[in-house]
Amino acid sequence: MLMNIFRCVKGYVAFEGKGRFPERFLNLTVRSGVNLWDAQPLPGGLKGKLSLSDYRGIRPLARKAGLTLRVTERHGIPFLIARYRFRGGILVGAMLGSVLLLFLSCFVWSVDIKGLSNVSASRLEAVLAENGLYQGRIKSGLDVNNVRRKTLLSVSELGWMSVNLDGCRAVVEVREKANKPPVNTHQNPRNVKAAADGVITDMRVHNGKSVVTEGSGVIKGELLISGVSDTEQNTVRYVCADAEVFANVNSKKEFLIPRSFDYYSLSENKSVRSRFGFLNLSLPAGFSLNNYKYVAYTSDEKSFFLNDRILPVTLSEETAHELEFQKADLSLKQAEQAAENELALYEIFEKGRSKVVSKKLKVIPKNGEYSCLAVYTFNENIAKPVDFSVKEE
Amino acid sequence: MSGSRSIDLDLGSAPVIEMLSNRRVTVEGSAGILHYNSDNIKINTNKMVLSFSGRGLRVRCITASCVEVEGFISQINFYC
Numbered sequence: 207m208l209m210n211i212f213r214c215v216k217g218y219v220a221f222e223g224k225g226r227f228p229e230r231f232l233n234l235t236v237r238s239g240v241n242l243w244d245a246q247p248l249p250g251g252l253k254g255k256l257s258l259s260d261y262r263g264i265r266p267l268a269r270k271a272g273l274t275l276r277v278t279e280r281h282g283i284p285f286l287i288a289r290y291r292f293r294g295g296i297l298v299g300a301m302l303g304s305v306l307l308l309f310l311s312c313f314v315w316s317v318d319i320k321g322l323s324n325v326s327a328s329r330l331e332a333v334l335a336e337n338g339l340y341q342g343r344i345k346s347g348l349d350v351n352n353v354r355r356k357t358l359l360s361v362s363e364l365g366w367m368s369v370n371l372d373g374c375r376a377v378v379e380v381r382e383k384a385n386k387p388p389v390n391t392h393q394n395p396r397n398v399k400a401a402a403d404g405v406i407t408d409m410r411v412h413n414g415k416s417v418v419t420e421g422s423g424v425i426k427g428e429l430l431i432s433g434v435s436d437t438e439q440n441t442v443r444y445v446c447a448d449a450e451v452f453a454n455v456n457s458k459k460e461f462l463i464p465r466s467f468d469y470y471s472l473s474e475n476k477s478v479r480s481r482f483g484f485l486n487l488s489l490p491a492g493f494s495l496n497n498y499k500y501v502a503y504t505s506d507e508k509s510f511f512l513n514d515r516i517l518p519v520t521l522s523e524e525t526a527h528e529l530e531f532q533k534a535d536l537s538l539k540q541a542e543q544a545a546e547n548e549l550a551l552y553e554i555f556e557k558g559r560s561k562v563v564s565k566k567l568k569v570i571p572k573n574g575e576y577s578c579l580a581v582y583t584f585n586e587n588i589a590k591p592v593d594f595s596v597k598e599e
Numbered sequence: 600m601s602g603s604r605s606i607d608l609d610l611g612s613a614p615v616i617e618m619l620s621n622r623r624v625t626v627e628g629s630a631g632i633l634h635y636n637s638d639n640i641k642i643n644t645n646k647m648v649l650s651f652s653g654r655g656l657r658v659r660c661i662t663a664s665c666v667e668v669e670g671f672i673s674q675i676n677f678y679c
Binding site: 228229232233235236237239242243244245246247249252 | 631632633634635636637656657658659660661662663
């Protein structure tokens with residue numbers, strides 16, 4: 207293997223010799239200190255291989271042995287150089303490529319973050335950038351331990367972190383802290399009272415003495431679970447009452463929807479502006495301009511990969527969409543649909559833990575608006591813990 | 600004098616022949632190749648001529664004092 211590399215660097219030729227005394231040629235080459243290998247007899251001659259430097263001085267020996275030599279193959283770097291010697295551009299290109307490679311290897315091409323589950327990657331990227339690690343950063347002055355320390359202090363959710371430079375790629379591995387489970391440390395005696403009027407449908411008492419039963423109607427503030435319980439010795443024990451009490455609760459939701467409203471809609475007109483990004487530089491790659499009165503922008507960035515490695519080159523497109531100012535009037539049917547949408551948001555975001563038992567919606571036009579009234583019956587947990595103090599007399 | 604003929608051995612200048620099965624033979628102490636084709640290779644040593652016969656014979660490597668012959672060797676003759 208090593209010998210083959212050495213021969214390749216020096217260059218070698220395969221030749222064929224025709225003549226009467228091939229054995230004499232072998233003896234002469236050996237006596238002259240010429241290294242000949244892979245010598246194979248041929249009918250009326252031989253073939254073999256010689257290094258380029260030896261082949262140049264072997265003609266007299268061949269003549270002495272009565273052989274006529276002919277080169278059949280040429281191998282090695284000297285032949286490669288000779289083939290491209292009049293193509294200076296290749297050499298210049300190779301040199302420029304090498305310089306560019308050396309120059310680019312001084313920068314951080316990409317920051318790869320691994321191990322995130324709850325913390326957002328963009329937040330961590332921003333913190334890393336604040337602490338000095340970002341795409342396009344010069345590698346030489348980068349203190350990865352300092353970056354790691356500062357980032358761990360800045361992002362409290364992280365429990366462990368490592369920052370390693372793998373060539374031009376910064377690999378950030380993180381482990382988030384395990385969240386502590388909620389522990390009820392409340393020790394004071396307390397009752398559970400009703401948070402709203404309703405009819406109880408289900409009770410799950412964890413601690414305390416229940417004073418109502420399923421099917422009971424309760425009013426807001428009524429005692430549901432008592433924190434005072436009797437013992438077998440006829441004494442009183444104060445406990446921290448805990449329960450889940452589900453009841454059907456009536457609820458109303460009123461809101462107004464304007465009959466006419468203004469809005470902006472996307473028109474057909476748009477202009478696209480491309481930008482070329484290299485490391486942390488961003489250069490415009492087009493001259494598209496817009497003079498729209500109302501504009502909404504969207505952007506799309508493409509990164510380039512080579513062997514699963516992100517390259518420090520990006521191509522982004524910023525599209526400016528023209529907006530049109532429009533006025534619209536709602537019909538009753540559209541208003542009902544808008545009210546349904548509004549109520550759907552209300553059910554999800556405000557009553558997310560409640561189950562809808564029944565719902566009635568009424569939409570009435572009133573003074574240039576639509577008045578919406580929704581009557582709900584929710585099944586929800588109405589248990590509300592209330593502390594009480596105990597004084598000894 | 601005994602009746603048997605004694606043979607003088609001069610092992611110092613004798614060629615050293617090393618064989619790997621009948622596929623490769625290394626001759627140390629060669630003085631040149633006398634005959635070379637794929638069926639027969641004759642190697643001159645100072646004291647004798649070694650003749651290797653067979654099929655597909657070739658000189659794998661050659662230096663001033665050493666020759667390595669490769670191929671299917673079926674016969675070896677010594678001409679003194």
